[in-house]
Amino acid sequence: MDLRGDFVIIGSGIAGLRAAIALAAAGDVVILTKAGPAESNTGYAQGGIAAAVGPDDSPELHADDTMKAGDGLCDPDAVRLLVTDGPRYVRELLEWGAAFDRDAAGQSALGREGAHSVRRVLHAHDATGREIARVLWQRVAPSPRIRVLGDALATNVLMRDGACVGAAFVDAAGVAGRVEARATLLATGGAGQVFRETTNPAIATGDGLAIAFRAGARVSDLEFVQFHPTVMQVAAAPRFLLSEALRGEGARLVNEAGEPFMQRYEPAGDLASRDLVSRAMVREAERTGAPVYLSLAHLDPAFVGDRFPTIADACRQAGVDLARDRIPVSPAAHYVMGGVETDADGRTSLPGLFAAGEVACTGVHGANRLASNSLLEGLVFGARAAAAMIGPPVSPTLRASRVEDVPAPNAGASLPDADSVRDLMWRRVGLVRSREGLHDAVRSLTSWWGAVHAAAPDASADRGFHRVSSIVTAGLLIARAALRREESRGGHFRADFPGRDDLHWKLHVADRL
Ligand SMILES: Cc1cc2nc3c(=O)[nH]c(=O)nc-3n(C[C@H](O)[C@H](O)[C@H](O)COP(=O)(O)OP(=O)(O)OC[C@H]3O[C@@H](n4cnc5c(N)ncnc54)[C@H](O)[C@@H]3O)c2cc1C
Numbered sequence: 001m002d003l004r005g006d007f008v009i010i011g012s013g014i015a016g017l018r019a020a021i022a023l024a025a026a027g028d029v030v031i032l033t034k035a036g037p038a039e040s041n042t043g044y045a046q047g048g049i050a051a052a053v054g055p056d057d058s059p060e061l062h063a064d065d066t067m068k069a070g071d072g073l074c075d076p077d078a079v080r081l082l083v084t085d086g087p088r089y090v091r092e093l094l095e096w097g098a099a100f101d102r103d104a105a106g107q108s109a110l111g112r113e114g115a116h117s118v119r120r121v122l123h124a125h126d127a128t129g130r131e132i133a134r135v136l137w138q139r140v141a142p143s144p145r146i147r148v149l150g151d152a153l154a155t156n157v158l159m160r161d162g163a164c165v166g167a168a169f170v171d172a173a174g175v176a177g178r179v180e181a182r183a184t185l186l187a188t189g190g191a192g193q194v195f196r197e198t199t200n201p202a203i204a205t206g207d208g209l210a211i212a213f214r215a216g217a218r219v220s221d222l223e224f225v226q227f228h229p230t231v232m233q234v235a236a237a238p239r240f241l242l243s244e245a246l247r248g249e250g251a252r253l254v255n256e257a258g259e260p261f262m263q264r265y266e267p268a269g270d271l272a273s274r275d276l277v278s279r280a281m282v283r284e285a286e287r288t289g290a291p292v293y294l295s296l297a298h299l300d301p302a303f304v305g306d307r308f309p310t311i312a313d314a315c316r317q318a319g320v321d322l323a324r325d326r327i328p329v330s331p332a333a334h335y336v337m338g339g340v341e342t343d344a345d346g347r348t349s350l351p352g353l354f355a356a357g358e359v360a361c362t363g364v365h366g367a368n369r370l371a372s373n374s375l376l377e378g379l380v381f382g383a384r385a386a387a388a389m390i391g392p393p394v395s396p397t398l399r400a401s402r403v404e405d406v407p408a409p410n411a412g413a414s415l416p417d418a419d420s421v422r423d424l425m426w427r428r429v430g431l432v433r434s435r436e437g438l439h440d441a442v443r444s445l446t447s448w449w450g451a452v453h454a455a456a457p458d459a460s461a462d463r464g465f466h467r468v469s470s471i472v473t474a475g476l477l478i479a480r481a482a483l484r485r486e487e488s489r490g491g492h493f494r495a496d497f498p499g500r501d502d503l504h505w506k507l508h509v510a511d512r513l
Contacts, residue, residue, distance in 0.1 A: 013040035014378035015357025016187030022386035045129025070366020206474025221338030228334035237318030256290035346385025367490020400510035412450025
């Protein structure tokens with residue numbers, strides 16, 4: 001199937017949908033989305049969306065918290081755009097009918113999450129992403145200018161004379177198609193599936209990252225992966241995220257003896273940033289030789305059930321009671337801070353190719369993302385990318401201080417199965433990293449990348465192959481970056497370089513094929 005549009009968007013999460021709404025005012029839009037149209041990380045987001053709308057809050061305070069979480073690597077201009085434009089876009093969602101929770105006075109009820117200095121998180125109980133997606137779809141679905149192709153897996157972007165002119169895809173029946181357009185937006189979301197343990201759904205395999213890198217775009221800051229501390233670990237039950245909003249409302253991490261332990265490791269206790277909480281949990285589990293738990297038993301059960309109905313239901317299905325039982329938890333890969341490098345308007349290093357949402361590296365998160373800033377980023381930068389796609393071509397000003405050229409691989413070992421790669425990434429490139437483990441990972445991943453490269457991803461219609469291809473490519477880029485950065489900062493922790501080293505490492509590094 002060959003199609004033409006003015007704009008093509010790959011992905012139907014918050015970034016892709018918000019961009020589509022803006023682009024439809026200027027031309028015909030085609031959205032390619034690889035699963036059912038509603039399937040995205042966005043749909044699973046629980047805690048909420050951060051915006052400085054409270055009486056005790058301000059964009060400056062939100063910027064301050066965002067920069068502190070980012071551990072010295074946020075781009076201050078990008079952060080300023082996020083926090084000053086954020087409230088406007090969130091109010092727009094409310095005008096479009098988003099049913100966020102309200103307090104007794106009828107104002108938006110604001111939740112608290114780790115590393116936020118005030119209550120700032122708008123939420124729809126504990127299923128905020130689903131509510132935001134509902135509101136966006138209500139505007140996308142009836143638009144005569146937006147065509148949505150579900151089960152359309154984008155495999156590569158089309159390049160002509162060094163510029164991106166659209167995307168190629170494979171449909172549900174395995175038939176190849178192309179969409180030509182004057183501007184292409186990658187809104188493919190995250191890459192949590194690159195790791196064995198993750199909060200992300202099956203779609204999050206880093207496809208956009210792999211596609212952009214293969215086309216020659218710059219990707220940066222990929223060593224920075226956020227590991228969420230509290231994923232439910234009940235035998236035989238699916239892994240399920242227990243939102244940070246639970247700790248925001250008073251839930252505590254406890255050890256086998258039932259003692260709260262976070263204060264012993266971090267002054268901010270249970271609401272320290274996610275990387276600090278995750279590592280403290282690992283240390284406490286090592287110290288006691290037993291699992292750690294999340295406990296809400298000291299809170300009012302009626303409040304717990306009312307505020308967190310979706311999480312309570314998932315716990316019930318796993319045979320535990322959220323309000324009364326202590327629930328075994330451990331960390332899992334949650335969010336990739338790095339991505340396809342963009343300027344403040346979503347422009348990548350390739351003319352005609354834009355990126356927004358989790359796949360992009362706008363610089364707002366630096367080395368670690370402040371909780372609930374990612375839905376906001378998708379909204380604000382999805383809209384900004386759309387405006388730039390409509391406007392005349394402009395050369396981007398990109399941020400990386402250093403760009404490394406990655407040599408094309410030699411044909412390597414035979415193709416791996418995805419689970420071996422995910423297991424290696426979890427063991428060697430996970431929460432605690434070291435030179436030896438990272439060397440080992442990069443060696444294996446480079447060899448697998450050779451096999452993937454030799455099998456020519458652009459030409460294949462096999463979805464299983466594309467899953468492995470993306471996981472290997474994204475995994476290699478993350479592992480290479482983690483091996484290179486010989487310090488610890490934000491989500492990146494090196495046991496052999498446990499301190500932050502501003503003298504050598506207060507910089508961004510990009511990779512390019
Ligand atoms: C369990 C969970 C809870 C979270 N809670 C919060 C929260 O409370 N607050 C917050 O701010 N953030 C939260 N996050 C993070 C946040 O949900 C994501 O960062 C954000 O939704 C990403 O939006 P996006 O539009 O960039 O991508 P996504 O919403 O992931 O959408 C990506 C889209 O691209 C499609 N796609 C991918 N590859 C291809 C391809 N090759 N071809 C075609 N289509 C493709 C996917 O099918 C999907 O439609 C949470 C994440 C998870 C997993």
